[in-house]
Amino acid sequence: MHAELLAVGSELxxxxxxxxxxxxxxxxxxxLGIACLRQIALPDASAIIVEELRQALRRSPLVIVTGGLGPTVDDLTLEAIATATNRPLLLHPPVARRIRAFYHAHHRRLAQRALRQASVPSGAAALPNPLGTAPGLWLRLGTTVLVALPGVPREMRAILDGSVLPRLRRLQRTRPIVSRTIRTIGWVELQIQAALKQILIPPSVEIGLxxxxxxxxxxxxxxGRPRRVAVRLLDRLEGALRRRLGHAVYGIDEQTLEGVIGQLLARRHATLAIAESCTGGLVADLITNVPGSSRYFLLGVIAYHNRMKEELLGVSPRLVARHGAVSEPVARAMAEGVRxxxxxxxxxxxxxxxxxxGGTVKKPVGLVDIGLSDGRRTLTRRCHFxxxxxAVKAQAAQAALDWLRRSLLRRHVTR
Amino acid sequence: MHAELLAVGSELxxxxxxxxxxxxxxxxxxxLGIACLRQIALPDASAIIVEELRQALRRSPLVIVTGGLGPTVDDLTLEAIATATNRPLLLHPPVARRIRAFYHAHHRRLAQRALRQASVPSGAAALPNPLGTAPGLWLRLGTTVLVALPGVPREMRAILDGSVLPRLRRLQRTRPIVSRTIRTIGWVELQIQAALKQILIPPSVEIGLxxxxxxxxxxxxxxGRPRRVAVRLLDRLEGALRRRLGHAVYGIDEQTLEGVIGQLLARRHATLAIAESCTGGLVADLITNVPGSSRYFLLGVIAYHNRMKEELLGVSPRLVARHGAVSEPVARAMAEGVRxxxxxxxxxxxxxxxxxxGGTVKKPVGLVDIGLSDGRRTLTRRCHFxxxxxAVKAQAAQAALDWLRRSLLRRHVTR
Structure with missing residues (x-):
């Protein structure tokens, strides 16, 4: 099965x-094994929404439209669905009751507009919205299914996960699409491409970089292969690519650099402290996006002012005066100080x-010094981004985290 | 004039x-006053790309396609453009020379595939890519313009800003679309909608929330109104909305909460230090995304471990033992300590x-205490997200920054 997604909103x-x-x-x-063949974003303009809905319903067995279901004047999706599918909008009493109860529970006066959301196209099922007033819609049109969801991301997700995916699972009888993403850092695209060329990859496998x-x-x-066969093939390809790329592979699928670092630190019962200047908290923010990071992350210091580098991290003022705040000796002293x-x-x-x-000829914008200390030794490296x-903040964060990861893999600080 | 955007890539x-x-x-x-009527994301599949290109070229005077111009096997856009426009691909010698020189300069061996990028559809102009090898394309087809850009964001932006926008400016003879975004924090959507109802807004003005x-x-x-007339109308509407919403309006258009705070701090020659626990560096990351933030931002401490709250921020261990790390007394002590x-x-x-x-019945997930100190006094507030x-990290950061902004507007810490 394949699907098309329509996202309505001039903000998009x-x-x-x-x-x-x-x-x-x-x-x-x-x-679920449902490939998405088109994603179309549309402005809040009825004629265009109706036209694209009609086309999508002709082309695809599953059409999901998000946005434009709210109570305000620029919410046009309900009317567009009614027009495109030629079905009248009917007041749905249980939904209307839910909306009244929602307003009551939140101590708000019921705006008349809010009841707009209680209309559904004839024949559609209303999917409960646990976080707001606009319900989702599930409408079968012959062999086609049209799903409408509110545009507010957390409401969309709640209805999708709670009501739509269970229904799709029942509907879905096709063979799955199985894919695996090998996530790498440190090699450029054409180098990865060259490594892939050395691997025997069946023509039925699609590759994307x-x-x-x-x-x-x-x-x-x-x-179109049974899941077990596909998984075995992917295991073989992953293994072959890992042998060629080594530690440049940091994870697969949904794994993140910071998540992998978290696993490595937790497994070694090791703890981490971070001193940031130019990245301004981004590295610590990434590290703490990982649930459970409080087990291994102790402290972040964003020593934006040089005085802070001296007072909180014990970086000697003479070092800063002699080499400048952006220098390998200062990166070294910061790493040792925060540890x-x-x-x-x-x-x-x-x-x-x-x-x-802030850039100069000798120290241009994009120059970044990274220090990493494990108590036995401290190393530094210089990068130009x-x-x-x-982009400089993000690359500096990626490079710093990757260095930490590679050192954790070898159990002590290495180049 | 209006445009359609096609983004090619199964990763999308x-x-x-x-x-x-x-x-x-x-x-x-x-x-530039060019409205975008459709944005379509497509997988790396020739037939669909060709079909959507043909439809877009029939519908819109400007079609911009991004992605799929690289050297690898899943880069299908060049061939799709050739098929959809019925124009052969011709080797473009200056582009081929540029690619050879690029590889030479980066000390890489020229992969034969890389020269794929030197083909352009007959009649197309190649737009220089200062950051990579794939050039952009500008192809006039009667009254329609087709632009193709690489999918790597920084290359796409470089070609767009360097070559495409100047050409579009020359092409563009229509009246502009003028818009203004009033950015608010602290009021919910229906409250803003109610405030808008009290303002006389001409029907020609579109409103989106x-x-x-x-x-x-x-x-x-x-x-479709002359720019000067439109700007005057928007000034009036902005003023009317500001009178109703007061300090809930934190900026307009591209202004961010952290940027506005930066202006307020710089104007008052005031400095800021931040102690974070659950936001894990996000607040400092936002503050330091603002160019020039080193003038007023001195220090961030991410005291993830309670011992750090005590040692670096001077929070008394008894306070933590008695009230817990998430409590108003601890937020107060952290704010005073970091200041x-x-x-x-x-x-x-x-x-x-x-x-x-980490949540309990008395202190559930989403409970956040914020402290703000200006030396004269320290206040705290408790939020439930x-x-x-x-989402909790992001809301806590928004709430903390907004409180700081409102206090800066009043020149001392207030509720």
């Missing part, structure tokens, strides 16, 4: 809001010039 | 990679339970 087509709903939807559908700053994801997809201060097993430090200002402030 | 339709290119493209086009956690953006759009330690004018502290574990780990 104008570029004001990133379209996170389709990313989430596509991923969940993929897990997806670079993101210092990282490249390589994805293998197998279609010592937190009594942690590992100390990681990042100092650099994120830009757009290209890009704007956020 | 499978939900593996968020589609950031279309967001950026739509925003830049919007600035876009909630994001604690924030709601309200956007006014005026089409004192950094000798900053303002100390902001966040402690809470981000989840998914709903959502997963990242």
């Amino acid at each position: 087509t104008s570029g004001q809001t990133p379209n996170t709903n389709v990313t989430y939807l596509a991923r969940r559908l993929q897990e 997806y670079p993101h700053l210092l990282m490249v994801d390589a994805r293998f997809t197998v279609r 010592r201060g937190a009594k942690a097993d590992y100390g990681l430090a990042i100092t650099g010039i994120a830009g757009p200002t 290209v890009g704007d402030r956020s | 339709t499978s939900g593996q990679t968020p589609n950031t290119n279309v967001t950026y493209l739509a925003r830049r086009l919007q600035e 876009y909630p994001h956690l604690l924030m709601v953006d309200a956007r006014f759009t005026v089409r 004192r330690g950094a000798k900053a004018d303002y100390g902001l502290a966040i402690t809470g339970i981000a989840g998914p574990t 709903v959502g997963d780990r990242s």
Whole structure:
């Protein structure tokens, strides 16, 4: 089975809001073996929504539309569905009761507009929304299913996970699409491509390469084979690629660099402290996005002002005066200082010039020094990144975390 | 003029990679007054790409396709353009020379595949790519323009900004679309809607409301009026909305909460230090995303371990033992401690339970205590947020930053 996703909202087509709903939807559908062949974002304009709905319903056995179900005047999706499917909107009394109860529970006066959300196209089932007032809709049209979900991401997800996916699982009788993503850092796209060429890959396997700053994801997809056969094939391909790329492979599928580091630290009962300057908290933010990170992450110090580097991390003022705040000696002293201060097993430090200002001829924007200390020794490395402030921050964070990961794999700080 | 965007890549339709290119493209086009009527993401599948290209070229005077221009086997866009427009691919000698030189400069051996990128559809202009090998394409087909850009975001942006936008500016002769976004925090969507109802808004003005956690953006759009007239109308609407919402309006258009705080701190020559626990560096990361933040941001301490709260922030162990790490007294002590330690004018502290574990009946996941100190006094507030780990972190950061902003507007710490 394949699907099309329609996301309604001028905030999407104008570029004001990133379209996170389709990313989430596509991923969940993929897990069910439902390939998503088109994702279309549309403005709040009735004629276009109706036209695209009609086309999508002609083409695809499953159409999911998000957004435009709310109570406000620019919410046009319900009317568009009614027009495109030629079904009248009927008041749905249980939904109306739910909306009244919701307003009552939240001590708000019921706006008349809010009851707009209680209309559903004739024949549609209303899917309960545990987090808001607009219900989801499930409408069978012959062999086609049309699903409508609110655009607020957490409501969309709640209805999808609670009501839509269980129904789709029952509906889904096709063979699955099985895929695996091998996540790498440190090699460029064409190097990965060259490594893939050395592996015997059956023509039925689709390959995609997806670079993101210092990282490249390589994805293998197998279609129309029984799951067990596909998984065995993917195991073989993953093994072959890992043998060629070694520690450049940091994980698979949904694994993140920070998640893998968390597993390594937890398994070794080791603790971590981080001293950041140019990354400004980004490295600690990533580390603490991992549930359970409080077991191994003790302390982050964002020593943005040089005085803080001296007072909190014990970096000697003479060192800063002599080499500058962005220098390998200062990165070393920061790593040692934060490790010592937190009594942690590992100390990681990042100092650099994120830009757009602050660069010089000798120390341009993008220059970053990283220090890593494990108590036995402290090493530093110097990197040059290209890009704007956020790209420099992100690359510096990736490089620092990757170095920590590789050192954890070898159990002590190494190049 | 209006446009359609086609983004090619199975990493997009499978939900593996968020589609950031279309967001950026739509925003830049919007600035030129070019409305984006459809954004379509497609998998790496020739037939679908060709079909959608043909439809888009029939419908829209400007079609921009991103992705699939690279050297690897799943890069199908060049061939699809050749098929859809019925134009042969020709080797473009200057592009081939550029690719050879690029490989030479990067000390890499030229892969034969890399020269695939030197083919362009007959009649197309090659747009220089300063950051990579795949050039952009500009192809006039009667009154329609087809633009093709690589999918790597920084290359796409470089070619768009360097070559495409200047050409579009020359092409663009229509009246502009002028819009303004009023950014608010602390009011819910229906409250903003009610405030809008009290304002006289001409029917020619489009209104959109876009909630994001604690924030709601309200956007006014005026089409087909001379820019000066539109701007005057938007000034009036902005003023009317500001009178109703007061300090809930934190900025307009591209302004961010952290950027506004930066302006307020810089203008008052005031400095800031932040102590974070559950937000894990996110608040400091946001603050330091603002260029020039080193002028006012002195120090961040992520005291993830209670011992760090005691040693680095001077929070008394008895306080933690008596009230727990997530408590108003501890938030107060953290705010005072970090302010004192950094000798900053303002100390902001966040402690809470981000989840998914760590919650109890009395202190559930989502409970967050915030402290704010200006040396004269320290206040605390308690919040309850709903959502997963990242949603709790994000809402806690928004709430803490907003409180700081409101206090800066009043020049001392207030509720």
